[in-house]
Amino acid sequence: MRRLLLLRHAKTEGHEPGRDDRARVLIERGRADAARLGAYMASHGLTPDRVILSPAARCQETWTLMASAMRPAPAVSTLEQIYDATPQDIVGAVLDAPADAEALLIVGHNPGLHEAALLLIASGNIDARESLREQLPTSGLIVIDFAFDDWRSLHPRCGRLERFVTPKSLDAATR
Numbered sequence: 001m002r003r004l005l006l007l008r009h010a011k012t013e014g015h016e017p018g019r020d021d022r023a024r025v026l027i028e029r030g031r032a033d034a035a036r037l038g039a040y041m042a043s044h045g046l047t048p049d050r051v052i053l054s055p056a057a058r059c060q061e062t063w064t065l066m067a068s069a070m071r072p073a074p075a076v077s078t079l080e081q082i083y084d085a086t087p088q089d090i091v092g093a094v095l096d097a098p099a100d101a102e103a104l105l106i107v108g109h110n111p112g113l114h115e116a117a118l119l120l121i122a123s124g125n126i127d128a129r130e131s132l133r134e135q136l137p138t139s140g141l142i143v144i145d146f147a148f149d150d151w152r153s154l155h156p157r158c159g160r161l162e163r164f165v166t167p168k169s170l171d172a173a174t175r
Helices: 028-043 057-067 087-095 112-120 126-134 167-173
Strands: 002-008 050-053 075-078 103-108 121-124 141-146 159-165
Touching: 002 112, 028 057, 028 167, 050 057, 057 075, 057 103, 087 103, 087 112, 103 112, 112 121, 112 126, 112 141, 121 126, 126 159, 159 167
Parallel strands: 002 103, 050 075, 050 103, 121 159
Antiparallel strands: 002 141, 141 159
């Protein structure tokens, strides 16, 4: 079995004309959400073997805050194609993942991550799938399981949505 985790970066400062989009950093809420999501992943057995990051500062910062909760720390690489990625770029990154990466996390951006998830998911909890169809918010984590042992077997509609976690769903679970 293989597991793909897709994570949209945490909440950032707004985009300002003339400012490099890649340099945008997290706001306080984003930093808190990233740290909390990292702790959630660690406590629920969702620590990946490998992590692929967009080069954007907001993705790098999101991962840094999450990684502090994970032991052992997974291998991390930054891949240019994850910034401004299409769903096909994301699928390509997965297809190129090392064979020993049974659980792969990609930290990137919308709309590419959202569209890639919708492309890959065929089954899973109906309510979670409907919620995901509506949107992938910042700090949204999608966990997709695949019934194969080789990333090269990846194709559209072959995954099962194992869970969809958002800051709001974490808030609701703690009430």
